[in-house]
Amino acid sequence: MKNFTITTELSQVHLKxxxxxIEEHYLLTQPDLFKNITKGFENGLYYLVFTxxxxxxxxxxMVRLEAENLFMVEMEPVSFPxxxxxxxxxxxxxxxxxxxxxxxxxxxxxxxxxxxWVEGEQIIPEAPPNRRKRVSFRMFGSNxxxxxxxxxxxxxxxxLTLGIVMAIAAILAFQLAIVLLSDKLLxxxxxxxxTSENPRVHILEYxxxxxxxxxxxxxxxxxxxxxxxxxIYQKSLAVGQEPTCELGEEVFAEYGFTCNADxxxxxxxxxxxxxxxxxxxxxxxxxxxxxxxTMIANAAxxxxxxNRGLVLITTxxxxxxxxxEILSVIGHEMGHxxxxxxxxxxxxxxxxxxxxxxxxxxxxxxSPLVYLIxxxxxxxxxxxxxxxxxxxxxxxxxxxxxxxxxALRKIGYHRLHxxxxxxxxxxxxxxxxxxxxxxxxxxxxxxxxxPVNVKDPLLKSAIDVVQGFKHSLGLK
Numbered sequence: 113m114k115n116f117t118i119t120t121e122l123s124q125v126h127l128k129x130x131x132x133x134i135e136e137h138y139l140l141t142q143p144d145l146f147k148n149i150t151k152g153f154e155n156g157l158y159y160l161v162f163t164x165x166x167x168x169x170x171x172x173x174m175v176r177l178e179a180e181n182l183f184m185v186e187m188e189p190v191s192f193p194x195x196x197x198x199x200x201x202x203x204x205x206x207x208x209x210x211x212x213x214x215x216x217x218x219x220x221x222x223x224x225x226x227x228x229w230v231e232g233e234q235i236i237p238e239a240p241p242n243r244r245k246r247v248s249f250r251m252f253g254s255n256x257x258x259x260x261x262x263x264x265x266x267x268x269x270x271x272l273t274l275g276i277v278m279a280i281a282a283i284l285a286f287q288l289a290i291v292l293l294s295d296k297l298l299x300x301x302x303x304x305x306x307t308s309e310n311p312r313v314h315i316l317e318y319x320x321x322x323x324x325x326x327x328x329x330x331x332x333x334x335x336x337x338x339x340x341x342x343x344i345y346q347k348s349l350a351v352g353q354e355p356t357c358e359l360g361e362e363v364f365a366e367y368g369f370t371c372n373a374d375x376x377x378x379x380x381x382x383x384x385x386x387x388x389x390x391x392x393x394x395x396x397x398x399x400x401x402x403x404x405x406t407m408i409a410n411a412a413x414x415x416x417x418x419n420r421g422l423v424l425i426t427t428x429x430x431x432x433x434x435x436x437e438i439l440s441v442i443g444h445e446m447g448h449x450x451x452x453x454x455x456x457x458x459x460x461x462x463x464x465x466x467x468x469x470x471x472x473x474x475x476x477x478x479s480p481l482v483y484l485i486x487x488x489x490x491x492x493x494x495x496x497x498x499x500x501x502x503x504x505x506x507x508x509x510x511x512x513x514x515x516x517x518x519a520l521r522k523i524g525y526h527r528l529h530x531x532x533x534x535x536x537x538x539x540x541x542x543x544x545x546x547x548x549x550x551x552x553x554x555x556x557x558x559x560x561x562x563p564v565n566v567k568d569p570l571l572k573s574a575i576d577v578v579q580g581f582k583h584s585l586g587l588k
Contacts, residue, residue, distance in 0.1 A: 114202045118183040118213050119434070123319050123375030126220060127179035131160040133216040134177070138208065163190065164205055171196055173205060185209060203558075207521070208532070214525040221407070223325035225318040225371075227341055227360065228405055228427045231310040231349050235342045236303055237334050238427065239406040280469060284462055291458045295400065295415040295422035302402030302424060311384030313403065313430055314349065316360050318373040328369060340367060354380060381430045381438070387423055390442040393509045394450050399423050407431065409523040413445035414454055421449040432522050440516035441523075443506030450505065451570070453498045460494060488544055493577075495546035500573035503553055507564045517557035524550040537584040552580045 122130060131151060139146040139162055149162040160177045171192035178184045187205060192198045226238045270279040290297070299305065306313070320328070332340070343363050348355040357376035364371045383401060391398050399413070399421035409428040415421030423445050429438065448454070464487055468476055476483045507513035521528060531540050531551045540549040547553070556576060566572045582588070 114185075114187040114199075114206070116185050116206060118185065118210060120182055120213060121217055121317075121319075121375075121377070121432075122220060124181070125374045126216075126319070127183075128158045130183075130213060130216045131158055131177060131179055133219075134209070134212045135160060137215070138212045164201075166201075169193070169196060171198060171201060173198070173202060175205065175209075177209070183209075183213065204532075207528075207554075210521055211525045211529045211532075214522060215529070218525075220319055223320050223322045225316075225320060225325070225328065226407060226427070226431065227316040227344065227355075228430075229314045229341070229345055229349060229355065230304045230306065230403060231312065231314075233304040233310065235338055235345060236405055237337045237341070239404075276469065280466065284465065287458065287462065291454055292416045294454060295420060298412075298414055298422055298424055299400060299402050303405040304403040306383045306387075306401035306403055306425075308384055311382050313381045313383055313427065314355050315377075315379040315381070315427065315431060316344075316355060316357055317375070317377040317379070317431065318357070318360070318371055319375040320371070320373055324372055331369065332367070336367065340364065354378070379431070381435065383425060383430070386435060386439050387442055390439055390446050390510065393443070394418075394446045394505075396421070396446065396450055399446075399449065401425065403427065409433070411441050411445050413448045415449055416455060417452065418450045423449075429523065433519055436512060436515050437519035437522070440506055440510050440512050441519050443510035443512075444502045444516065446509070447502030447505030448498070451498065451501060453502070457495060457498065461491060464491060489542065492544050492546055493541075493581075496548045496577050497570060497574040499547045500553070500556070500577050501569045503557060504564070504566060504569045504573050507557060507560050507562075508566065508569070511562055511564070513557040513560040513562065513564060517554045520550055520554050520557070528554070541581050541584055548577055548580065549584075552577075556580075 120127075120130075135149060135151065139149055145164060145166065147163045147165050149160075151158070151160045153159070158179045162175055164173045164175060166172070172190040173192075174188050174190055176186045185206070187202050189198050189202070192201075228238060229235070270282050273279075274282055340363055343366070344355050344360055347353075347363070348359055355378070357373075357378050361371045361373075361376075383403070387401050388398055397419040399415065400423070402422060402424045404424060404426045406426050407428040408426055409432045410426050411429055412424040413421060414424075423442060425438075425442075429441065433441065468483075468487070472483070503516065506516055510516070528550045531537060531549050534540070537549060537551070540551075
């Protein structure tokens with residue numbers, strides 16, 4: 113028997129719809145696997161019951177979901193061979209249900225109004241997630257390896273204006289300057305700064321019916337939303353009060369909008385204290401904190417040294433995660449800072465750049481495109497060692513590997529779903545992405561037993577990454 117709960121941002125009115133979504137988009141799409149589907153209302157709760165049957169491996173599990181303020185799940189094996197690890201199968205069913213709930217929540221987020229403020233900071237509108245911004249954050253997130261690679265585009269300018277030797281020196285100096293100043297650059301391009309004087313982020317959420325959300329978008333542009341936010345601010349934070357959902361609705365009414373929210377949430381996150389706790393566990397100086405007011409859930413870190421670092425967080429991360437999950441994600445970013453990953457990766461990229469125009473130059477001349485693809489592939493694969501080490505360091509220092517795994521599920525469920533249903537996981541290891549596949553990161557964290565003690569985190573992480581890559585090829 114396996115019992116667990118799935119926490120959710122959903123309102124009571126959406127819980128029944130969520131069960132219908134799971135049935136329609138998850139169960140009915142795989143009729144050979146899911147059988148005996150029933151749903152109903154009993155003892156004040158909506159429920160969904162089904163069995164998972166795998167005829168090839170000859171096992172069957174019964175699953176029951178009940179929806180209250182969260183989802184309560186019971187799983188019980190009906191039959192299975194003695195030599196089968198049925199617990200592993202139930203873990204996979206649990207993850208699929210978590211992904212299904214996240215997918216439904218994502219559809220609800222598309223019709224949710226979000227308003228966020230930091231005391232003493234300018235009033236700006238929230239940026240909704242879109243494909244371009246998701247790609248941008250993947251490029252510039254975490255150790256910012258992509259930003260170093262992109263700067264190779266300036267090579268042509270230097271080579272056209274300088275000689276080969278001077279061009280190489282100028283390019284390396286330019287990239288080093290970017291690395292050394294990366295914390296200052298990222299801080300200047302962020303929306304808000306979190307400080308000990310203004311440590312908290314205030315968030316209001318309104319889950320609206322789709323037609324109300326579309327009407328709000330149609331009636332109010334960016335300038336009007338800023339005026340609304342400023343008025344809420346002046347009536348709350350400016351006079352020492354926290355913004356409330358009721359106050360927000362009063363301001364909406366002043367502008368002629370009636371808010372019929374299915375769920376209203378008022379949330380305050382003390383970001384400074386969370387980052388300070390993580391820095392204390394890692395034994396490094398308090399990094400500066402930047403906040404990007406976008407609903408993409410992500411975090412990043414950069415800086416020339418552990419004691420001169422910067423952590424970037426998005427409001428989307430604060431909305432989707434609980435505080436212990438936020439702490440573990442910040443622990444991952446602290447892992448990058450404490451490991452001096454930005455400087456190490458700069459050194460690796462610089463070494464490749466020098467070799468490209470010296471020892472490896474004959475190979476480059478033969479096939480520049482093939483060389484570039486292979487070189488970038490090797491660099492990104494090595495970068496996966498450092499991303500895995502950051503996960504491991506968070507597990508060691510923060511001490512919550514399973515919490516970090518849960519956070520990764522929530523913020524990376526789209527990729528996780530694609531990786532789980534893919535016929536082969538091999539291509540996910542070859543993407544130009546410094547992060548290993550998310551299924552690998554989650555599985556690795558889930559298997560860690562606390563306290564996590566590893567003598568050489570980088571070596572251990574490199575071995576785990578190579579082993580994970582081999583498994584994707586079907587090798588032991």
